[in-house]
Amino acid sequence: MAQTPSIAEEKTSSAVSSSKSITLRIARFNPQKDSDTSFMEFKVPVEKWTTVLEAILDVKKHFDHSVAVRYSCRQATCGSCGMVINGKPRLACFTKISELNSDTVTVEPMHNFPIIRDLAVRFDRLFNSHHKVKPYLIRDDTDVSSDTKEILQSPEELEQFIQFSNCIKCGLCNSACPTMATDSSFVGPQALAQAYRYVADSRDKGKDNRLKIIDESHGIWRCHFAGSCSQVCPKGVDPAMGIQLLRGYMLGFRS
Numbered sequence: 429m430a431q432t433p434s435i436a437e438e439k440t441s442s443a444v445s446s447s448k449s450i451t452l453r454i455a456r457f458n459p460q461k462d463s464d465t466s467f468m469e470f471k472v473p474v475e476k477w478t479t480v481l482e483a484i485l486d487v488k489k490h491f492d493h494s495v496a497v498r499y500s501c502r503q504a505t506c507g508s509c510g511m512v513i514n515g516k517p518r519l520a521c522f523t524k525i526s527e528l529n530s531d532t533v534t535v536e537p538m539h540n541f542p543i544i545r546d547l548a549v550r551f552d553r554l555f556n557s558h559h560k561v562k563p564y565l566i567r568d569d570t571d572v573s574s575d576t577k578e579i580l581q582s583p584e585e586l587e588q589f590i591q592f593s594n595c596i597k598c599g600l601c602n603s604a605c606p607t608m609a610t611d612s613s614f615v616g617p618q619a620l621a622q623a624y625r626y627v628a629d630s631r632d633k634g635k636d637n638r639l640k641i642i643d644e645s646h647g648i649w650r651c652h653f654a655g656s657c658s659q660v661c662p663k664g665v666d667p668a669m670g671i672q673l674l675r676g677y678m679l680g681f682r683s
């Protein structure tokens with residue numbers, strides 16, 4: 429009976445241009461039975477275009493299917509595959525191994541999220557905080573006679589918030605945030621950025637309500653403006669700027 433090829437053998441035989449391999453170190457932790465995180469190492473052949481997610485899936489396919497990792501779209505859209513890669517929160521499907529410039533790639537679960545197992549984390553805190561800031565348009569008109577009723581907005585009005593609409597709720601900003609690490613109730617940069625997104629939308633009428641929600645002890649004033657949230661966002665959202673602009677509303681500099 430033919431033996432299952434090792435990952436290295438299979439890549440060599442099926443991908444003639446494969447020229448390099450790296451060591452992939454994967455954090456393993458099962459809170460049901462482990463007291464600490466351990467790392468497993470795998471030699472993985474890579475191409476110029478191989479992503480970290482593809483390398484992890486190769487390991488699952490050929491070496492250890494029990495590695496827990498969350499992913500879906502593989503195109504930086506669903507926000508599922510966030511993890512800490514060589515010390516920085518990134519999307520695994522959007523990070524090419526070649527751009528890391530390292531022969532060793534270490535993957536760990538996102539910081540500031542409870543670990544389900546290995547690289548998979550719980551998103552309850554992020555989604556609860558997101559929900560708390562009412563991430564939808566609030567209107568005070570009662571005319572809902574037409575589902576297609578237009579509420580016009582100028583390009584300048586759209587410009588006020590459009591970048592914040594690109595958030596895919598991946599949680600990388602919350603993972604990078606030092607305040608998230610020290611305050612387990614902090615609402616977090618993701619939710620604050622979304623609060624700004626709706627406060628700044630000219631069609632929205634929920635500003636006062638939303639500002640009241642984030643004006644509490646674990647709310648907007650807990651941000652120390654480290655700015656790491658904005659540095660790691662894969663979609664060009666700038667939560668740190670959103671938080672500062674929100675403070676402008678709260679202090680009466682913006683209306």
Ligand code: SF4
Nearest residue numbers: 595596598599601661
């Ligand atoms: S603001 Fe950026 S980093 Fe934060 S959840 Fe949204 S897309 Fe991810």
Ligand code: FES
Nearest residue numbers: 500502507509521
């Ligand atoms: S798998 Fe969807 S963002 Fe990476």
